[in-house]
Structures are given as C-alpha cells and as structure tokens.
Amino acid sequence: xxxxxxxxxxxxxxxxxxxxxxxxxxxxxxxxxxxxxxxxxxxxxxxxxxxxxxxxxxxxxxxxxxxxxxxxxxxxxxxxxxxxxxxxxxxxxxxxxxxxxxxxxxxxxxxxxxxxxxxxxxxxxxxxxxxxxxxxxxxxxxxxxxxxxxxxxxxxxxxxxxxxxxxxxxxxxxxxxxxxxxxxxxxxxxxxxxxxxxxxxxxxxxxxxxxxxxxxxxxxxxxxxxxxxxxxxx
Amino acid sequence: xxxxxxxxxxxxxxxxxxxxxxxxxxxxxxxxxxxxxxxxxxxxxxxxxxxxxxxxxxxxxxxxxxxxxxxxxxxxxxxxxxxxxxxxxxxxxxxxxxxxx
Numbered sequence: 489x490x491x492x493x494x495x496x497x498x499x500x501x502x503x504x505x506x507x508x509x510x511x512x513x514x515x516x517x518x519x520x521x522x523x524x525x526x527x528x529x530x531x532x533x534x535x536x537x538x539x540x541x542x543x544x545x546x547x548x549x550x551x552x553x554x555x556x557x558x559x560x561x562x563x564x565x566x567x568x569x570x571x572x573x574x575x576x577x578x579x580x581x582x583x584x585x586x587x588x589x590x591x592x593x594x595x596x597x598x599x600x601x602x603x604x605x606x607x608x609x610x611x612x613x614x615x616x617x618x619x620x621x622x623x624x625x626x627x628x629x630x631x632x633x634x635x636x637x638x639x640x641x642x643x644x645x646x647x648x649x650x651x652x653x654x655x656x657x658x659x660x661x662x663x664x665x666x667x668x669x670x671x672x673x674x675x676x677x678x679x680x681x682x683x684x685x686x687x688x689x690x691x692x693x694x695x696x697x698x699x700x701x702x703x704x705x706x707x708x709x710x711x712x713x714x715x716x717x718x719x720x721x722x
Numbered sequence: 723x724x725x726x727x728x729x730x731x732x733x734x735x736x737x738x739x740x741x742x743x744x745x746x747x748x749x750x751x752x753x754x755x756x757x758x759x760x761x762x763x764x765x766x767x768x769x770x771x772x773x774x775x776x777x778x779x780x781x782x783x784x785x786x787x788x789x790x791x792x793x794x795x796x797x798x799x800x801x802x803x804x805x806x807x808x809x810x811x812x813x814x815x816x817x818x819x820x821x822x823x
Contacts, residue, residue, distance in 0.1 A: 494756060494757055494759045494761065494770075494774055497759070497761045497762075497765055497770060497771075498759045498760055498761060499760050499761060499762055500760070552725065652750065655750070655752075660752070662752050662754040662755065662760060663752075667759065667760055670758055672758065672817075672818035673757055673758015673759065673817065673818060674758065674814075674817070674818060687752070688751075689751065689752075689755050689758040689759075690747060690751065690757075690758055690817060691747055691750055691751055692750050692751070
C-alpha cells in the first residue's frame with residue numbers, strides 16, 4: 489500500500505505552540521452579519537402571518553423535473569411555518585459554528601477570518617433559501633425559481649472561491665498539529681490541544697478537534713436539527 | 723429538453739464535479755502536506771511523491787470513468803446515485819489509505 493511509503497517520509501511540525509489558545513479576541517464586525525439571515529426568517533414569518541388569508545388551503549410544495557407539481561401541502565401552522573423553523577435551526581447552528589470558529593481556532597491562523605466569512609456566507613445562503621421558499625407560497629410573493637436556486641448558490645460559490653483564494657499560500661506555515669493526532673489524515677483528536685477548530689489536512693478549510701467536548705456539542709446540534717426535520721415539516 | 727435528458731445531465735455533472743474535486747484534493751492542500759501527512763514541500767516532486775500522486779489519480783480515474791459510463795448506459799436514478807457514492811467512497815478510501823495513520 490502507498491500509505492507505508494508516505495508514512496516513512498513524514499516529518500513533525502514544530503512543537504510547543506499547539507497546546508494553548510490566546511485570550512479571546514474581539515469578534516470582528518462582519519461576524520454580526522450572521523444575525524441578518526435569522527432576522528430575515530423572522531421577518532418572513534411575520535409577513536406570512538400578516539398575509540395568512542391569501543395562502544390557499546391546498547398548494548403545491550414539490551415539483552418534478554418537468555415542472556409539474558408532485559407534492560402538496562395544506563395550509564396549517566406546521567405547513568406554512570415549518571420551513572422557516574427548520575431554516576432557523578440550520579442558520580442558528582451555522583451562526584454558532586462561525587462564532588465557535590472565531591473563538592475556537594488559533595489567533596495566529598490567517599485562515600480564521602476567511603473561515604468565519606465563508607461560514608456566514610453559507611448561513612446567509614441557508615437563510616435566503618428557507619425564507620424564500622416559505623415566502624414563495626402561492627398568493628404571497630412571486631419569486632422567480634432561478635433567483636431562488638441561483639441566488640443562494642452564487643453566495644456559496646463566491647464564499648468558496650474567496651476561501652480557496654485565501655488558502656494555500658506557499659509562504660504560510662503549516663498548522664502545528666502533530667501527525668500522530670490525525671486519523672487517516674481526516675479526523676483530528678488531540679486532548680492536549682485547546683483549539684476547537686484546526687486547519688484540515690485533506691483540503692481547504694477547518695475541521696474540529698474531536699478531543700474538545702465542544703466539538704460534540706456542535707455535532708449534537710447538527711444531529712438534532714436533522715432529526716427534527718420530520719417533526720418540524722410533518 | 724425532456725425531463726429524462728435533464729436528469730442524466732444533472733447526474734453527469736454531479737459525477738464529474740465529485741471526480742474533479744477528488745482529483746484536486748492533493749493540489750489544493752498546503753504544499754507541505756500530501757494525503758494528510760506532513761512531508762515537506764519538496765516531497766511532491768520526489769519519486770515517491772510523484773508515484774503516490776499517480777496511484778491516487780488512478781484510484782479516482784478508473785471508478786469515475788466507470789461511473790460516467792454507467793450513468794450513460796443504464797440511465798437509472800438508483801445506479802446514478804450508487805455510482806456517485808461509490809466514486810466518493812473509493813476516493814476517500816484512496817486518500818485515507820495513503821496517509822499511513
């Protein structure tokens with residue numbers, strides 16, 4: 489197997505400064521933009537509440553590739569507000585991840601700022617998608633489908649391009665994580681490292697230190713959101 | 723354009739995107755890293771580094787090619803999904819197998 493070859497060529501990063509995080513640094517202004525997607529969902533809910541009577545009793549919610557409706561829903565609290573609640577859960581988790589990314593990664597890491605920006609952008613895309621889907625109910629607002637699909641997609645693509653552009657500068661030092669704490673080059677587990685987020689070794693971006701108990705809180709929140717889908721959407 | 727052709731096009735695009743992403747993985751990571759192992763930036767151009775990259779490309783290219791062919795030949799949504807999952811799984815396996823951890 490190839491792995492034996494590479495393992496024998498492995499070198500260790502400089503030791504000593506991977507264990508501790510510096511005192512918390514003030515949150516950058518752009519991190520507060522993460523509140524906007526949540527506010528958008530709240531405004532969408534208020535708008536739907538104000539125009540409740542305009543929503544038909546039965547309306548299409550799913551369409552096949554030719555555009556013909558193949559799924560229907562009835563006007564109910566769960567049917568109308570469900571997507572907004574689910575969107576709120578996803579965006580809140582993403583916002584929490586962005587905040588955790590800022591406070592839980594090394595201050596010396598120059599990818600910290602791009603990471604938070606990318607997370608906020610993904611959060612915005614989620615908020616836009618769920619909010620627009622809810623507002624696009626028949627009789628409420630007419631949002632063209634291409635806007636609905638490509639709007640959030642453009643936000644995510646721009647964020648990815650920005651993160652990719654900011655990463656992988658040849659002059660940057662490699663994240664000082666010890667080789668033996670990486671499982672398969674993908675999973676990071678280091679009880680001696682206070683960082684919650686470290687730079688990935690399998691691409692661009694960050695991954696969590698599974699030895700940090702907050703990582704399980706983040707994964708737990710994601711599992712909760714996914715598990716709540718049948719309950720929220722009925 | 724019929725819905726059937728559109729479905730095939732979407733499957734082909736998804737498969738192609740996954741394959742390209744997997745092929746790009748070693749090149750978008752930090753130059754000091756190769757398959758998750760800290761090896762130093764000169765290692766990539768050494769003989770073992772080049773050989774590791776070649777074998778990884780082979781690991782990805784063969785299932786990707788087979789998956790693209792199966793999407794075109796069978797035109798079955800279940801096979802399309804299975805082909806995409808298989809390529810991703812084999813790609814990640816190839817990556818993990820090369821890390822040596």
